[in-house]
Amino acid sequence: MTGFLFAQSATDQFTLDVIVRNLLLATRWTIALSAIAFIGGGAVGFLIMLFRISPNKILRYISAAYVEFFQGTPLILQLFLTFFGLSVLFNLNLSPWAAAAIALTTYTSAFLGDIWRGSVQAVPQGQWEAGTALGMTYFKQLKRVILPQAVRMSIPPTVGFAVQVIKGTSLASVIGFVELTRSASAISNVTFKPFLLFSIAAVIYFCLCFPLSVLSKQLEKRFATDG
Amino acid sequence: MTQFDSMGAIATADDSKDAVIVAQDVEKWYSNKFHVLQGVSLTVHRGEVVVVMGPSGSGKSTFIRTFNALEPYQKGSIEIDGIKLTPNMKNVEAVRREVGMVFQQFNLFPHLTVLQNVMLAPVEVRGWKKEQAKQVAGELLERVGILNQANKFPGQLSGGQQQRVAIARALAMQPKVMLFDEPTSALDPEMVSEVLDVMRTLAQSGMTMVCVTHEVGFARQVADRIVFMADGLIVEEGTPQEFFGNPKHDRTKQFLAQILH
Numbered sequence: 414m415t416g417f418l419f420a421q422s423a424t425d426q427f428t429l430d431v432i433v434r435n436l437l438l439a440t441r442w443t444i445a446l447s448a449i450a451f452i453g454g455g456a457v458g459f460l461i462m463l464f465r466i467s468p469n470k471i472l473r474y475i476s477a478a479y480v481e482f483f484q485g486t487p488l489i490l491q492l493f494l495t496f497f498g499l500s501v502l503f504n505l506n507l508s509p510w511a512a513a514a515i516a517l518t519t520y521t522s523a524f525l526g527d528i529w530r531g532s533v534q535a536v537p538q539g540q541w542e543a544g545t546a547l548g549m550t551y552f553k554q555l556k557r558v559i560l561p562q563a564v565r566m567s568i569p570p571t572v573g574f575a576v577q578v579i580k581g582t583s584l585a586s587v588i589g590f591v592e593l594t595r596s597a598s599a600i601s602n603v604t605f606k607p608f609l610l611f612s613i614a615a616v617i618y619f620c621l622c623f624p625l626s627v628l629s630k631q632l633e634k635r636f637a638t639d640g
Numbered sequence: 641m642t643q644f645d646s647m648g649a650i651a652t653a654d655d656s657k658d659a660v661i662v663a664q665d666v667e668k669w670y671s672n673k674f675h676v677l678q679g680v681s682l683t684v685h686r687g688e689v690v691v692v693m694g695p696s697g698s699g700k701s702t703f704i705r706t707f708n709a710l711e712p713y714q715k716g717s718i719e720i721d722g723i724k725l726t727p728n729m730k731n732v733e734a735v736r737r738e739v740g741m742v743f744q745q746f747n748l749f750p751h752l753t754v755l756q757n758v759m760l761a762p763v764e765v766r767g768w769k770k771e772q773a774k775q776v777a778g779e780l781l782e783r784v785g786i787l788n789q790a791n792k793f794p795g796q797l798s799g800g801q802q803q804r805v806a807i808a809r810a811l812a813m814q815p816k817v818m819l820f821d822e823p824t825s826a827l828d829p830e831m832v833s834e835v836l837d838v839m840r841t842l843a844q845s846g847m848t849m850v851c852v853t854h855e856v857g858f859a860r861q862v863a864d865r866i867v868f869m870a871d872g873l874i875v876e877e878g879t880p881q882e883f884f885g886n887p888k889h890d891r892t893k894q895f896l897a898q899i900l901h
Contacts, residue, residue, distance in 0.1 A: 547760070
């Protein structure tokens, strides 16, 4: 094998078996980043939702502006702004990991906050009035009357949005975070088989997202028939 | 108090100091400047049943919704059982828990069973133990004839049954006064009487009630006093006999001609 070109030897090293194994290892980071974005984004998004429906005008405006900013700019720019911007502004040396986690969390929180605000506002006004008339405080009404109904409505779109988050993590590759897409790109650079690499990556993304899509649709159907 | 003294049995039964609701010159503007209440005064005594009638848009629902501060008002004063309802008051919930309300659209909590609907406020607001709340809820559901449906969800009940549950839910807080905001207007005709029967029994048990309703039969039989509102004002009030038999104002006569056919 000594006479072969480096490229050829690299091609030989990267058998299909090795490629798939490497991509699956990288998928762990895609899943980890998605999970962080979803959990962090869910927590921040809950606060955003509370602010959006607050009787306090200032909180409503601030949270509306927050949602509009993150919904109205491309995620890839948000990643750049976080990675480069935070470093410059606060003199931080953010790792790609931290930058990706922060950017995806804020992005997710804006969308989840808005989905949940919609669900809360879809609960009829009469439900608030009934709780009020019974002498329940605002937060008791929210906890015992409004949220239990809103949660049911919000589950299908929330699960559906998880698909967007998983796909969104692929953009973290542009700031150097090594997840599935970045890994596929790197291996294709040495194997010269971009089509194969990106095809396998696409299949892996699909295997992550498709079950969630199906689940979301099923939940939607179930809640629609439950009434 | 003159109108009140003319009411015979009611005047003797009630003490003028024993007022549950005292509303004086209540005025309210909607945010679009519409003057919905133009100085409305009403005193409701303990044990009294007052029926508020009037054409739609007269402000009658808005008026009774000021009694538990569901609607803010801008001028005048309202006292509920001696407590003044003021804008930005700190403990408005303390007043609200003494005032039960039944809505046109029932507004039961769809995610809770009938029993849980009735138990919720006593547990959450009054701080009762679950056992105690359950027992009281059971008694109330029996009183309104729904005990056998206690574990169903509101969506599984008819409109009339739902409204009876809503009455039980309001009563569970042991309010000093009950407000009814067109409780039978959203019901199919065959379900109206079952709700009115419950309200009639409640009135006989001595509950103080203010009912906005178009049910003439109920008003005639149950009301101690009928208040007629039009264009944000009380035009006329009197006993059912006076009101239906000998209305004084043209506006009242016109209204009665329309609803009595």
